[in-house]
Amino acid sequence: MEFIKGETDKNRTLPIIKLPIKIAKEKLIKYDWDNFIIISGDVGTGKSNLALSFLEAWNRELNGGVSNEDINFMCMDIKEFVTRLNGISRYKMIILDESGELSNLRQMDLFNYNLTKTYQVIRGLNLFTILIIPSVFRLNPYFVWDRARALIHVYKRNDRAGYSTAGYYTRRQLRFIMSANERKNYKKISIGKSLFINRFFKYESVYTQLYAQKKEERIKRITEELDIEINASKDNKTTKYQEALYKFFKSGISESDIAKIMGVDTNSIIVSMNKYKRKFERGK
Numbered sequence: 001m002e003f004i005k006g007e008t009d010k011n012r013t014l015p016i017i018k019l020p021i022k023i024a025k026e027k028l029i030k031y032d033w034d035n036f037i038i039i040s041g042d043v044g045t046g047k048s049n050l051a052l053s054f055l056e057a058w059n060r061e062l063n064g065g066v067s068n069e070d071i072n073f074m075c076m077d078i079k080e081f082v083t084r085l086n087g088i089s090r091y092k093m094i095i096l097d098e099s100g101e102l103s104n105l106r107q108m109d110l111f112n113y114n115l116t117k118t119y120q121v122i123r124g125l126n127l128f129t130i131l132i133i134p135s136v137f138r139l140n141p142y143f144v145w146d147r148a149r150a151l152i153h154v155y156k157r158n159d160r161a162g163y164s165t166a167g168y169y170t171r172r173q174l175r176f177i178m179s180a181n182e183r184k185n186y187k188k189i190s191i192g193k194s195l196f197i198n199r200f201f202k203y204e205s206v207y208t209q210l211y212a213q214k215k216e217e218r219i220k221r222i223t224e225e226l227d228i229e230i231n232a233s234k235d236n237k238t239t240k241y242q243e244a245l246y247k248f249f250k251s252g253i254s255e256s257d258i259a260k261i262m263g264v265d266t267n268s269i270i271v272s273m274n275k276y277k278r279k280f281e282r283g284k
Helices: 015-030 047-063 068-073 078-085 105-125 141-147 171-180 208-226 234-251 255-262 266-275 277-281
Strands: 035-041 093-097 128-133 150-158 163-170 196-201
Touching: 015 035, 015 047, 015 150, 015 163, 015 196, 035 047, 035 141, 047 068, 047 093, 047 128, 047 150, 047 163, 047 196, 047 208, 068 093, 068 208, 078 093, 078 105, 105 141, 141 171, 150 171, 163 171, 208 255, 255 266
Parallel strands: 035 128, 035 150, 093 128
Antiparallel strands: 150 163, 163 196
16 A cells, blocks of 8 residues: 655544544454544535544554545435445445435435445445435434434534634433434434534645545536536527436535536526525435
8 A cells, every 4th residue: 555645634633533433442352342423514514624624533543644545435416325335345444425315305315225234234344334315314313323423513614713613412311412402303413512612723734635536426427427408599598408407416516516517606506506406306
Protein backbone atom coordinates (compact mmCIF):
# COMPACT_ATOMS: atom_id res chain seq x y z
CA MET A 1 0.00 0.00 0.00
CA GLU A 2 1.37 3.39 -1.04
CA PHE A 3 0.53 6.21 1.35
CA ILE A 4 -0.45 9.71 0.20
CA LYS A 5 1.78 12.51 1.41
CA GLY A 6 0.13 15.77 2.33
CA GLU A 7 -1.39 17.85 5.08
CA THR A 8 -3.23 16.24 7.98
CA ASP A 9 -6.87 17.00 8.71
CA LYS A 10 -7.24 19.76 11.31
CA ASN A 11 -10.31 18.05 12.83
CA ARG A 12 -8.23 15.08 14.01
CA THR A 13 -7.71 16.43 17.56
CA LEU A 14 -11.37 17.28 18.20
CA PRO A 15 -13.27 15.19 20.79
CA ILE A 16 -16.01 14.45 18.25
CA ILE A 17 -13.39 12.55 16.19
CA LYS A 18 -11.04 11.27 18.91
CA LEU A 19 -13.66 9.72 21.23
CA PRO A 20 -15.43 7.54 18.60
CA ILE A 21 -12.05 6.46 17.18
CA LYS A 22 -10.85 5.44 20.66
CA ILE A 23 -14.07 3.52 21.37
CA ALA A 24 -14.04 1.85 17.94
CA LYS A 25 -10.46 0.68 18.34
CA GLU A 26 -11.33 -0.90 21.67
CA LYS A 27 -14.57 -2.53 20.49
CA LEU A 28 -13.32 -3.80 17.14
CA ILE A 29 -9.88 -5.04 18.05
CA LYS A 30 -9.92 -5.72 21.79
CA TYR A 31 -13.45 -7.12 22.13
CA ASP A 32 -13.94 -8.36 18.56
CA TRP A 33 -17.16 -6.38 18.04
CA ASP A 34 -18.41 -4.29 15.15
CA ASN A 35 -18.85 -0.52 15.42
CA PHE A 36 -21.75 1.39 13.90
CA ILE A 37 -22.16 5.18 14.10
CA ILE A 38 -24.95 7.32 12.66
CA ILE A 39 -24.31 10.87 11.43
CA SER A 40 -27.57 12.79 10.89
CA GLY A 41 -28.51 16.33 9.91
CA ASP A 42 -30.12 18.44 7.23
CA VAL A 43 -28.74 18.71 3.70
CA GLY A 44 -25.67 20.94 3.48
CA THR A 45 -24.77 20.99 7.17
CA GLY A 46 -21.40 19.27 6.69
CA LYS A 47 -22.11 15.58 7.39
CA SER A 48 -19.92 14.32 4.52
CA ASN A 49 -17.07 16.60 5.63
CA LEU A 50 -17.22 15.05 9.08
CA ALA A 51 -17.26 11.53 7.59
CA LEU A 52 -14.12 12.30 5.56
CA SER A 53 -12.40 13.41 8.77
CA PHE A 54 -13.35 10.08 10.33
CA LEU A 55 -12.08 8.17 7.29
CA GLU A 56 -8.68 9.86 7.45
CA ALA A 57 -8.35 9.61 11.24
CA TRP A 58 -9.24 5.89 11.27
CA ASN A 59 -6.87 4.95 8.44
CA ARG A 60 -4.01 6.87 10.05
CA GLU A 61 -4.74 5.12 13.35
CA LEU A 62 -5.13 1.66 11.85
CA ASN A 63 -2.61 1.70 8.98
CA GLY A 64 -0.25 4.52 9.87
CA GLY A 65 -1.21 6.49 6.75
CA VAL A 66 -3.80 7.07 4.03
CA SER A 67 -4.02 5.89 0.41
CA ASN A 68 -5.96 6.72 -2.75
CA GLU A 69 -7.95 3.49 -2.35
CA ASP A 70 -9.49 4.67 0.93
CA ILE A 71 -11.95 6.95 -0.89
CA ASN A 72 -13.54 3.86 -2.50
CA PHE A 73 -15.05 3.11 0.90
CA MET A 74 -16.91 6.43 0.99
CA CYS A 75 -19.96 4.88 -0.70
CA MET A 76 -22.62 7.13 -2.21
CA ASP A 77 -25.41 4.57 -2.51
CA ILE A 78 -26.42 1.15 -1.21
CA LYS A 79 -25.29 -0.60 -4.42
CA GLU A 80 -21.74 0.69 -4.09
CA PHE A 81 -21.81 -0.17 -0.38
CA VAL A 82 -22.66 -3.81 -1.11
CA THR A 83 -20.02 -3.98 -3.87
CA ARG A 84 -17.27 -2.67 -1.58
CA LEU A 85 -18.12 -5.25 1.06
CA ASN A 86 -16.98 -7.99 -1.30
CA GLY A 87 -13.55 -9.04 -0.03
CA ILE A 88 -13.29 -6.19 2.49
CA SER A 89 -10.62 -6.66 5.18
CA ARG A 90 -11.33 -6.76 8.91
CA TYR A 91 -11.46 -3.52 10.89
CA LYS A 92 -11.94 -1.47 7.72
CA MET A 93 -14.01 1.71 7.87
CA ILE A 94 -16.82 1.86 5.34
CA ILE A 95 -19.16 4.85 5.00
CA LEU A 96 -22.61 4.87 3.44
CA ASP A 97 -23.61 8.41 2.50
CA GLU A 98 -27.32 8.21 1.72
CA SER A 99 -28.10 11.83 2.59
CA GLY A 100 -29.54 12.74 -0.79
CA GLU A 101 -30.97 9.36 -1.74
CA LEU A 102 -33.84 9.18 0.72
CA SER A 103 -36.19 11.86 -0.53
CA ASN A 104 -39.45 9.97 -0.02
CA LEU A 105 -40.95 7.22 2.13
CA ARG A 106 -40.88 4.63 -0.63
CA GLN A 107 -37.13 5.09 -1.08
CA MET A 108 -36.63 5.02 2.70
CA ASP A 109 -38.49 1.72 3.05
CA LEU A 110 -36.43 0.13 0.28
CA PHE A 111 -33.24 1.49 1.80
CA ASN A 112 -34.08 0.09 5.25
CA TYR A 113 -34.85 -3.32 3.74
CA ASN A 114 -31.58 -3.45 1.76
CA LEU A 115 -29.46 -2.16 4.64
CA THR A 116 -30.96 -4.64 7.13
CA LYS A 117 -30.43 -7.52 4.73
CA THR A 118 -26.83 -6.46 4.06
CA TYR A 119 -25.95 -5.89 7.71
CA GLN A 120 -26.98 -9.42 8.66
CA VAL A 121 -24.10 -10.57 6.44
CA ILE A 122 -21.42 -8.09 7.55
CA ARG A 123 -21.87 -8.31 11.34
CA GLY A 124 -19.03 -10.77 11.71
CA LEU A 125 -16.51 -8.73 9.72
CA ASN A 126 -15.62 -6.35 12.58
CA LEU A 127 -16.11 -3.25 10.46
CA PHE A 128 -16.32 0.38 11.50
CA THR A 129 -19.47 1.47 9.68
CA ILE A 130 -20.69 5.06 9.44
CA LEU A 131 -24.15 5.79 8.08
CA ILE A 132 -24.92 9.34 6.93
CA ILE A 133 -28.65 9.99 6.88
CA PRO A 134 -30.94 13.06 7.04
CA SER A 135 -33.03 11.87 10.00
CA VAL A 136 -32.42 9.07 12.49
CA PHE A 137 -36.17 8.83 13.07
CA ARG A 138 -36.72 7.37 9.61
CA LEU A 139 -34.15 4.63 10.08
CA ASN A 140 -35.07 1.02 10.81
CA PRO A 141 -35.37 0.63 14.64
CA TYR A 142 -33.03 -2.38 14.45
CA PHE A 143 -30.07 -0.10 13.70
CA VAL A 144 -31.01 2.55 16.22
CA TRP A 145 -31.74 0.26 19.16
CA ASP A 146 -29.48 -2.74 18.51
CA ARG A 147 -26.56 -1.69 16.30
CA ALA A 148 -25.79 2.01 16.70
CA ARG A 149 -23.15 2.75 19.32
CA ALA A 150 -23.44 6.52 18.93
CA LEU A 151 -25.24 9.30 17.08
CA ILE A 152 -23.59 12.46 15.86
CA HIS A 153 -26.18 15.04 14.89
CA VAL A 154 -24.95 18.02 12.86
CA TYR A 155 -27.11 21.00 13.83
CA LYS A 156 -25.98 23.70 11.45
CA ARG A 157 -23.14 25.06 9.32
CA ASN A 158 -21.69 28.54 9.61
CA ASP A 159 -20.31 29.25 6.13
CA ARG A 160 -18.87 32.61 7.09
CA ALA A 161 -16.86 31.19 10.00
CA GLY A 162 -16.11 27.95 8.14
CA TYR A 163 -17.34 25.44 10.70
CA SER A 164 -20.32 23.23 11.58
CA THR A 165 -21.74 22.44 15.01
CA ALA A 166 -22.60 18.89 16.07
CA GLY A 167 -23.69 17.00 19.17
CA TYR A 168 -22.39 13.60 20.24
CA TYR A 169 -24.94 11.19 21.74
CA THR A 170 -24.02 7.89 23.39
CA ARG A 171 -26.03 4.71 22.80
CA ARG A 172 -28.00 5.32 26.00
CA GLN A 173 -28.75 8.93 25.04
CA LEU A 174 -29.80 7.88 21.55
CA ARG A 175 -32.19 5.28 22.96
CA PHE A 176 -33.69 7.90 25.27
CA ILE A 177 -34.25 10.24 22.31
CA MET A 178 -36.00 7.48 20.33
CA SER A 179 -38.14 6.46 23.29
CA ALA A 180 -39.12 10.04 24.21
CA ASN A 181 -40.14 10.77 20.61
CA GLU A 182 -41.99 7.51 20.01
CA ARG A 183 -45.56 8.88 20.27
CA LYS A 184 -44.83 12.38 19.02
CA ASN A 185 -45.83 13.58 15.54
CA TYR A 186 -43.05 16.16 15.50
CA LYS A 187 -39.86 14.40 16.50
CA LYS A 188 -36.74 16.28 17.55
CA ILE A 189 -33.21 15.43 18.61
CA SER A 190 -33.13 18.26 21.16
CA ILE A 191 -35.48 16.34 23.47
CA GLY A 192 -32.36 14.56 24.72
CA LYS A 193 -29.09 15.91 26.08
CA SER A 194 -25.86 15.29 24.20
CA LEU A 195 -22.66 14.15 25.89
CA PHE A 196 -20.97 17.20 24.39
CA ILE A 197 -21.25 19.69 21.53
CA ASN A 198 -18.31 20.30 19.22
CA ARG A 199 -17.46 22.51 16.26
CA PHE A 200 -15.69 20.96 13.31
CA PHE A 201 -14.20 22.53 10.20
CA LYS A 202 -14.73 21.92 6.53
CA TYR A 203 -12.61 18.98 5.45
CA GLU A 204 -9.55 20.17 3.51
CA SER A 205 -6.93 17.46 3.46
CA VAL A 206 -5.66 14.44 1.53
CA TYR A 207 -9.09 13.15 0.42
CA THR A 208 -10.49 16.50 -0.75
CA GLN A 209 -9.67 16.18 -4.47
CA LEU A 210 -10.36 12.44 -4.53
CA TYR A 211 -13.83 12.97 -3.07
CA ALA A 212 -14.61 15.86 -5.44
CA GLN A 213 -13.57 13.65 -8.37
CA LYS A 214 -15.74 10.80 -7.19
CA LYS A 215 -18.71 13.11 -6.79
CA GLU A 216 -18.25 14.55 -10.28
CA GLU A 217 -18.00 11.08 -11.82
CA ARG A 218 -21.20 10.03 -10.08
CA ILE A 219 -23.09 13.07 -11.33
CA LYS A 220 -21.80 12.48 -14.85
CA ARG A 221 -22.78 8.81 -14.73
CA ILE A 222 -26.29 9.54 -13.49
CA THR A 223 -26.75 12.27 -16.08
CA GLU A 224 -25.75 9.89 -18.87
CA GLU A 225 -27.99 7.13 -17.54
CA LEU A 226 -30.99 9.41 -17.32
CA ASP A 227 -30.47 10.68 -20.88
CA ILE A 228 -32.18 13.97 -20.15
CA GLU A 229 -33.47 15.93 -23.10
CA ILE A 230 -33.38 19.48 -21.82
CA ASN A 231 -33.47 20.93 -25.33
CA ALA A 232 -36.80 19.36 -26.18
CA SER A 233 -39.32 20.98 -28.48
CA LYS A 234 -41.19 24.00 -27.17
CA ASP A 235 -44.49 22.14 -26.86
CA ASN A 236 -42.97 19.40 -24.71
CA LYS A 237 -40.61 21.59 -22.74
CA THR A 238 -42.62 21.65 -19.46
CA THR A 239 -43.22 17.91 -19.54
CA LYS A 240 -39.57 17.14 -20.26
CA TYR A 241 -38.50 19.49 -17.46
CA GLN A 242 -40.80 17.72 -15.00
CA GLU A 243 -39.54 14.32 -16.14
CA ALA A 244 -35.93 15.41 -15.71
CA LEU A 245 -36.62 16.72 -12.21
CA TYR A 246 -38.42 13.52 -11.28
CA LYS A 247 -35.52 11.35 -12.43
CA PHE A 248 -33.06 13.45 -10.48
CA PHE A 249 -35.40 13.35 -7.48
CA LYS A 250 -35.27 9.55 -7.50
CA SER A 251 -31.49 9.41 -8.01
CA GLY A 252 -30.81 11.53 -4.92
CA ILE A 253 -28.70 14.33 -6.41
CA SER A 254 -28.79 17.54 -4.36
CA GLU A 255 -30.65 20.64 -5.58
CA SER A 256 -27.39 22.55 -6.13
CA ASP A 257 -25.96 19.75 -8.31
CA ILE A 258 -29.21 19.50 -10.30
CA ALA A 259 -29.01 23.26 -10.90
CA LYS A 260 -25.46 22.96 -12.28
CA ILE A 261 -26.41 20.14 -14.63
CA MET A 262 -29.56 21.85 -15.89
CA GLY A 263 -27.95 25.26 -16.19
CA VAL A 264 -30.32 27.14 -13.86
CA ASP A 265 -30.01 28.67 -10.40
CA THR A 266 -30.55 26.59 -7.27
CA ASN A 267 -33.60 28.58 -6.11
CA SER A 268 -35.42 27.74 -9.34
CA ILE A 269 -34.82 24.04 -8.73
CA ILE A 270 -36.01 24.28 -5.10
CA VAL A 271 -39.21 26.08 -6.17
CA SER A 272 -39.87 23.51 -8.90
CA MET A 273 -39.15 20.57 -6.58
CA ASN A 274 -41.60 21.94 -4.01
CA LYS A 275 -44.17 22.48 -6.75
CA TYR A 276 -43.98 18.87 -7.93
CA LYS A 277 -43.28 17.32 -4.52
CA ARG A 278 -46.67 15.67 -4.00
CA LYS A 279 -46.57 14.23 -7.48
CA PHE A 280 -43.07 12.84 -6.89
CA GLU A 281 -44.03 11.32 -3.51
CA ARG A 282 -46.83 9.38 -5.20
CA GLY A 283 -44.25 7.94 -7.59
CA LYS A 284 -45.40 10.17 -10.46
